[in-house]
Amino acid sequence: MINNVILAASTAEGGQAAARSAWLVIAIPLISAGLLLLAGRKADKWGHLLGVAASAASFVISLWVFADLLKNGSSDINLAWWINGGFTLDFGLQIDQLSMAFVLLVTFVGTLIHIYSIAYMAHDRDRRRFFAYLNLFVAAMLLLVLANSYLVLFVGWEGVGLASYLLIGFWNQRSEYAVAAKKAFIANRVGDFGLLVAMMIMLGEFGSVSFAAVLPDAAVLSPTTLTLIGLALLLAACGKSAQFPLQSWLGDAMAGPTPVSALIHAATMVTAGVYLVVRSGPIFEGAPGARLAVLIVGAVTLLYGAIVGCAKDDMKKALAASTMSQIGYMMLAAGLGPVGAVFAIMHLLTHGFFKAGLFLGAGSVMHAMRDQVDMRRFGALGKFMKITWLTMMAGWLAILGIPPFAGFFSKDKIIEQAFVAPAGQVWQGWAFGLVAMFGAGLTAFYMSRLFFMVFQGKARWTDDQHPHESPGLMTVPMVILALGSVFGGLILTVVKFDDYLAPALVEGHHGEPVVNAYAIMAATLVLVLAGAWIAWAKFGSAKAVVPVLPPAADGLVRAARADLYQDTVNHGLFVRPGQALVAGATKTDNSVVDGAVRGLAWLFLRTGGLIARLQNGYARSYAATMLAGVILLVAIVLAGRI
Amino acid sequence: MSVTAYLLLASVIFVIGATTVLVRRNSIVVFMGIELMLNAANLAFLAFARMWGNVEGQLAAFFVMVVAAAEVVVGLAIIVSLFRTRRTVSVDDENLLRH
Amino acid sequence: MNGLEMSTAEQVLFWIVGPITVLGASALLFSKRAVLTACSVMVTMVGLAFLYVGLGSPFLGVVQVVVYTGAIMMLFVFVLMLVGVDVSDSFVETIRGQRWIGAIFGLGLLVVLAGAVYRSTFTFVIGGEGAAGDNAGAVASLLFSDFAFTLEVTGCLLIVAAMGAVILTHRVRLTKPVTQPQLMAGRTKRGLRLTPPPAPGNYARHNAADVPAIDPSGRVIEASVPSSLRLRGQVHTLRGLSQDLLEDPPACGPKEVKP
Structure with a gap:
C-alpha cells in the first residue's frame, strides 16, 4: 500500500493533489473541534471517537504529503488562491523538510495521545470537550509549522497558546488550576510581544513577512537590525518554549490532565520556539550577537531545569523540569548554527517520543495510585505495573543518552557540537561544551532518581492503595512510544536525517570540536553512568532509605524545591x-x-x-x-x- | 466762579441725599433723601440757566418739580399700603428677594 | 446778573443760606426722630427757595415753597403721623459694614462730582433772559410755546399719579361694615358708655382739650380728655383751676329768679 501511495504521489498530478491537500491536515482537526464544541452534551457518547478519527485522518494525509515531498521537493501553496479580481492575499502553507518533520511528529504522537486519553479521561464528564480542545491544538500546531510566513505562523502561535490555556485550566473548578492557566498565557504573551516586534521590523525593512521575502534576503540588512530581530524572535521562543527568563509557567502547567502535559508541554507546543529559531536561521546567521544570546539562554536553561529537577518530589513537575532542560539543549544546538540545528531537530523528534512516553507512563502511575503525584509515596511499583515499568525504562534510558537508545544519537551529537568553537572564540567551545556535558550528568541523576523512587526500592504507599496495570487503550500508545524511544535515534541516523533536512536550512560549515569527539563521548558516558549510579545508591538499591517527608536540606536544595525562587x-x-x-x-x-x-x-x-x-x-x-x-x-x- | 459754588453746593446736597438712602432704615426718611437729590439737581439746573442766560434751565427745573410731586404721591401711597399690610416702615423688612 | 462774578449781595446770601441748607439736610442723616427730620428738610427747602431767587428765578422760588414745602413735605408729615410718631428709628445698623460703605461711597461721589465740576470749563453768555424782572413771563412764554406738549403730558402724569395713589391705597372690604345698632348692642353687652364722652373744658372758663370737665360733685371726668394726652400725662389738674370755681361750684340747674 505504501508503494501505491508513493506511486500516486510520483505523478505530477498526484503530486499536485498531495500538496494541494495539505490544508486538509489542518482543516480536519479544526472542523472536528468545532463540531465537538457545538454539538454539546449530545455528542458525549461518540465525541472522543470523532476526535481520534480526526487526528488519525490528519496523520494519514500528512503521510501522503510527506511521500510527495520526498519525491518532488518542497512546495508553496497559497490558501487564498480562490480570491480573484486583482486582489491577492498572501496566506499560505509551505511544505518543506523541516515542516513535514514536525507535521509527522505532531500527528503521530498526537494520535497516540488521543487514543490514550480515551481511557485516561474515561471517568470525566467533560471528555468530549477535552477532545475538542486537543483537536484544536493539533490544528493550530500544524498551522504553525506549515506556515509560509511569519503572520500565518503567528496565527498558529496564538492558537496553540489558546489551546494550552484551555487545556491547562481544563479542571477550572479548582482555582489554582485556573491561575496556572493564566500564568502560562501571560508568560506566552510576553513572548508574543517579541514576535510582534520582530514582524514589525521585518515589515518595515522588507514590506512583507513571508519566509520567501525575508529569509533569502536576510543578509542585506545591517547586523544591528538583524540582531534586533534575532533578539525579539528569541524572546518569543523563550515564552513559548519555557526558556529562561520566561520559564516560570511550565511547572504550574502540570495542573492540566496528564495527556495535555504529554502532548503540549513535552512533545509539541514547547518545541515551537525551537522551530521558530531554526526556521529563522538566515537571520541568526547574520547576527552573531543574537546567536550568542540563544546559546546563553539554552545553556542557562538546561542547567536551571536540571537543578530544579533534582529536588522535585512531584513526579510531573520533575518531568516538566526535565522538559525545560532538554529544550535548553535544543536551543543550545540551534544557536550553534545550521550544523547544530540539524541535531536540535533530531533531538526534538527523539525527545518527542521519549518524553511523551515518560509522561504517559506517569499518567499510568497516577491512574494506578489514585491520582497521587508525590514520588516519596511511591516505590516498588515495578512489580505491579510491568508494562508501565518497561516503557518508562525505555524512556529513561533514552533520555540518559545510553547507546543505542534514541537520546544517545541526538544528545551526544549536540554535546559534541557544543565543543565546536566559532572562529576566534575558543572560550565558547569550552564553556558551552562543559555546560552541556555537566547537564548530561545532572540529567542522568535526576531522571534515575525519578525512575528509582517510583519503581524500585521499598513500597512507601499510603493506605489502601491497590496499584494495577492500566487498560489496553493506555498501554498500547505507551508501548509504541517506547519503541520510538528505543529505535528512533538509530533510524534517524540510518536514514541520514541531516542530509534530509539540509535543503531547508542555510549552508553550514562543519567545525572541529576543541577536544577529540570520542573523548567527549566517553566523558559524557562516564558522567551519565556516575549520575545514574549515585541515584541508584540513594534511591533505588535495597538498602536505600527514602524519607516519606522531604528532609531538611541546605540552601541549594531548598532553592531548587522552590524552583530557584522564580516566582x-x-x-x-x-x-x-x-x-x-x-x-x-x-x-x-x-x-x-x-x-x-x-x-x-x-x-x-x-x-x-x-x-x-x-x-x-x-x-x-x-x-x-x-x-x-x-x-x-x-x-x-x-x-x-x- | 459763581457757577462752581452753586454746583458744589448742589453736589453736597446730592451726596447727603444719596447717603441717606444708603444709611437710614425708615422708608419715609429714605424717600425724603430722594427728594433732596431731586432738589440738588434743580439747583444745578438753575445755576446753568443763569450761565447760559436763558430760561430753559428754569423750565427744566419746573418740570422736575412737577414730576417729583407726582412721584411723592405714588411713593407715599405705596408706603402707606405697605404699612397697612406689614405694619412696618423699615426698608430692611422688605427683603423677600434675598438669596 | 453778570455770570462771571457773584456780586457782594449774592455772596452774602449764598454763604449764609448755603450752610443752613446743608445743616438742614444733614438732619436726615443724624436725627433719630422722624418729624424733626421732616421739619429740617422743610428748612432746607426754604433755603433752596432763597437760592433760587438769588439765581434770578423768583418764579421757581415761589413754586418751590408752594409745591415742595407746602405740599410735598406736608404729605410726608401726614404719612409720618399715620405711621406713628413714636416709631423711632433704631440706629443699630443691621447690614454689616453698611455705615462704612455709605460713608466711603458718599465721599467718593463727592470727590468725583467735585472733580467733574472743577474740570469743566463754563461759557458765560452775558445779558440773556429778555426783559429783566419779568421772570414769570419769560418762563410762561417759553412754556406755552415750545414746551406746550410737555406741559400737557405732565398734566396727564399728574392725573395718573393721583389715580394711582387712590388705587394703591384702596382697601377691599373683607368684612361687612358694622352698623350703628350692632355697635350699640356691642357696647351694651360690654357695659361701656353708650353716649359720646363729655367735652373737655370747664364751663365757660376753659375749653382746651387738656382741661378736664368736672362733674356735679366736683370730681374730674377722666374720659373728657383725649386718651393720648392722658397717656402722656399732659392733663391739667384741678389745681390749675381758678380759686373761685373751687370755692363756689356752680349749681346744676338755673339759679332762683328774684322778683
Missing part, C-alpha cells in the same frame, strides 16, 4: 511594580483627573456662593451697588477728559 523574582520584578503602577495610575485618576474636574466644580460653586452673598435682599445694599456703579461711570468719563 519570588517575577513577583518582585514585575508584579509588584505593575501593581504599584496601577495603584498609582488609579490614584492619579481619582485625585488628579477627577480631582481637577471636582475642583473646577467646587470652584464654581464657591464663586457662585460668594457672588450670591450680594443678593441679601436688602434694598440698601442694592442701592449701594448702584451708587458704586454711578461713581465708577463718572470717574471713567472724568478720566477720559483729563
Whole structure:
C-alpha cells in the first residue's frame, strides 16, 4: 500500500493533489473541534471517537504529503488562491523538510495521545470537550509549522497558546488550576510581544513577512537590525518554549490532565520556539550577537531545569523540569548554527517520543495510585505495573543518552557540537561544551532518581492503595512510544536525517570540536553512568532509605524545591511594580483627573456662593451697588477728559 | 466762579441725599433723601440757566418739580399700603428677594 | 446778573443760606426722630427757595415753597403721623459694614462730582433772559410755546399719579361694615358708655382739650380728655383751676329768679 501511495504521489498530478491537500491536515482537526464544541452534551457518547478519527485522518494525509515531498521537493501553496479580481492575499502553507518533520511528529504522537486519553479521561464528564480542545491544538500546531510566513505562523502561535490555556485550566473548578492557566498565557504573551516586534521590523525593512521575502534576503540588512530581530524572535521562543527568563509557567502547567502535559508541554507546543529559531536561521546567521544570546539562554536553561529537577518530589513537575532542560539543549544546538540545528531537530523528534512516553507512563502511575503525584509515596511499583515499568525504562534510558537508545544519537551529537568553537572564540567551545556535558550528568541523576523512587526500592504507599496495570487503550500508545524511544535515534541516523533536512536550512560549515569527539563521548558516558549510579545508591538499591517527608536540606536544595525562587523574582520584578503602577495610575485618576474636574466644580460653586452673598435682599445694599456703579461711570468719563 | 459754588453746593446736597438712602432704615426718611437729590439737581439746573442766560434751565427745573410731586404721591401711597399690610416702615423688612 | 462774578449781595446770601441748607439736610442723616427730620428738610427747602431767587428765578422760588414745602413735605408729615410718631428709628445698623460703605461711597461721589465740576470749563453768555424782572413771563412764554406738549403730558402724569395713589391705597372690604345698632348692642353687652364722652373744658372758663370737665360733685371726668394726652400725662389738674370755681361750684340747674 505504501508503494501505491508513493506511486500516486510520483505523478505530477498526484503530486499536485498531495500538496494541494495539505490544508486538509489542518482543516480536519479544526472542523472536528468545532463540531465537538457545538454539538454539546449530545455528542458525549461518540465525541472522543470523532476526535481520534480526526487526528488519525490528519496523520494519514500528512503521510501522503510527506511521500510527495520526498519525491518532488518542497512546495508553496497559497490558501487564498480562490480570491480573484486583482486582489491577492498572501496566506499560505509551505511544505518543506523541516515542516513535514514536525507535521509527522505532531500527528503521530498526537494520535497516540488521543487514543490514550480515551481511557485516561474515561471517568470525566467533560471528555468530549477535552477532545475538542486537543483537536484544536493539533490544528493550530500544524498551522504553525506549515506556515509560509511569519503572520500565518503567528496565527498558529496564538492558537496553540489558546489551546494550552484551555487545556491547562481544563479542571477550572479548582482555582489554582485556573491561575496556572493564566500564568502560562501571560508568560506566552510576553513572548508574543517579541514576535510582534520582530514582524514589525521585518515589515518595515522588507514590506512583507513571508519566509520567501525575508529569509533569502536576510543578509542585506545591517547586523544591528538583524540582531534586533534575532533578539525579539528569541524572546518569543523563550515564552513559548519555557526558556529562561520566561520559564516560570511550565511547572504550574502540570495542573492540566496528564495527556495535555504529554502532548503540549513535552512533545509539541514547547518545541515551537525551537522551530521558530531554526526556521529563522538566515537571520541568526547574520547576527552573531543574537546567536550568542540563544546559546546563553539554552545553556542557562538546561542547567536551571536540571537543578530544579533534582529536588522535585512531584513526579510531573520533575518531568516538566526535565522538559525545560532538554529544550535548553535544543536551543543550545540551534544557536550553534545550521550544523547544530540539524541535531536540535533530531533531538526534538527523539525527545518527542521519549518524553511523551515518560509522561504517559506517569499518567499510568497516577491512574494506578489514585491520582497521587508525590514520588516519596511511591516505590516498588515495578512489580505491579510491568508494562508501565518497561516503557518508562525505555524512556529513561533514552533520555540518559545510553547507546543505542534514541537520546544517545541526538544528545551526544549536540554535546559534541557544543565543543565546536566559532572562529576566534575558543572560550565558547569550552564553556558551552562543559555546560552541556555537566547537564548530561545532572540529567542522568535526576531522571534515575525519578525512575528509582517510583519503581524500585521499598513500597512507601499510603493506605489502601491497590496499584494495577492500566487498560489496553493506555498501554498500547505507551508501548509504541517506547519503541520510538528505543529505535528512533538509530533510524534517524540510518536514514541520514541531516542530509534530509539540509535543503531547508542555510549552508553550514562543519567545525572541529576543541577536544577529540570520542573523548567527549566517553566523558559524557562516564558522567551519565556516575549520575545514574549515585541515584541508584540513594534511591533505588535495597538498602536505600527514602524519607516519606522531604528532609531538611541546605540552601541549594531548598532553592531548587522552590524552583530557584522564580516566582519570588517575577513577583518582585514585575508584579509588584505593575501593581504599584496601577495603584498609582488609579490614584492619579481619582485625585488628579477627577480631582481637577471636582475642583473646577467646587470652584464654581464657591464663586457662585460668594457672588450670591450680594443678593441679601436688602434694598440698601442694592442701592449701594448702584451708587458704586454711578461713581465708577463718572470717574471713567472724568478720566477720559483729563 | 459763581457757577462752581452753586454746583458744589448742589453736589453736597446730592451726596447727603444719596447717603441717606444708603444709611437710614425708615422708608419715609429714605424717600425724603430722594427728594433732596431731586432738589440738588434743580439747583444745578438753575445755576446753568443763569450761565447760559436763558430760561430753559428754569423750565427744566419746573418740570422736575412737577414730576417729583407726582412721584411723592405714588411713593407715599405705596408706603402707606405697605404699612397697612406689614405694619412696618423699615426698608430692611422688605427683603423677600434675598438669596 | 453778570455770570462771571457773584456780586457782594449774592455772596452774602449764598454763604449764609448755603450752610443752613446743608445743616438742614444733614438732619436726615443724624436725627433719630422722624418729624424733626421732616421739619429740617422743610428748612432746607426754604433755603433752596432763597437760592433760587438769588439765581434770578423768583418764579421757581415761589413754586418751590408752594409745591415742595407746602405740599410735598406736608404729605410726608401726614404719612409720618399715620405711621406713628413714636416709631423711632433704631440706629443699630443691621447690614454689616453698611455705615462704612455709605460713608466711603458718599465721599467718593463727592470727590468725583467735585472733580467733574472743577474740570469743566463754563461759557458765560452775558445779558440773556429778555426783559429783566419779568421772570414769570419769560418762563410762561417759553412754556406755552415750545414746551406746550410737555406741559400737557405732565398734566396727564399728574392725573395718573393721583389715580394711582387712590388705587394703591384702596382697601377691599373683607368684612361687612358694622352698623350703628350692632355697635350699640356691642357696647351694651360690654357695659361701656353708650353716649359720646363729655367735652373737655370747664364751663365757660376753659375749653382746651387738656382741661378736664368736672362733674356735679366736683370730681374730674377722666374720659373728657383725649386718651393720648392722658397717656402722656399732659392733663391739667384741678389745681390749675381758678380759686373761685373751687370755692363756689356752680349749681346744676338755673339759679332762683328774684322778683
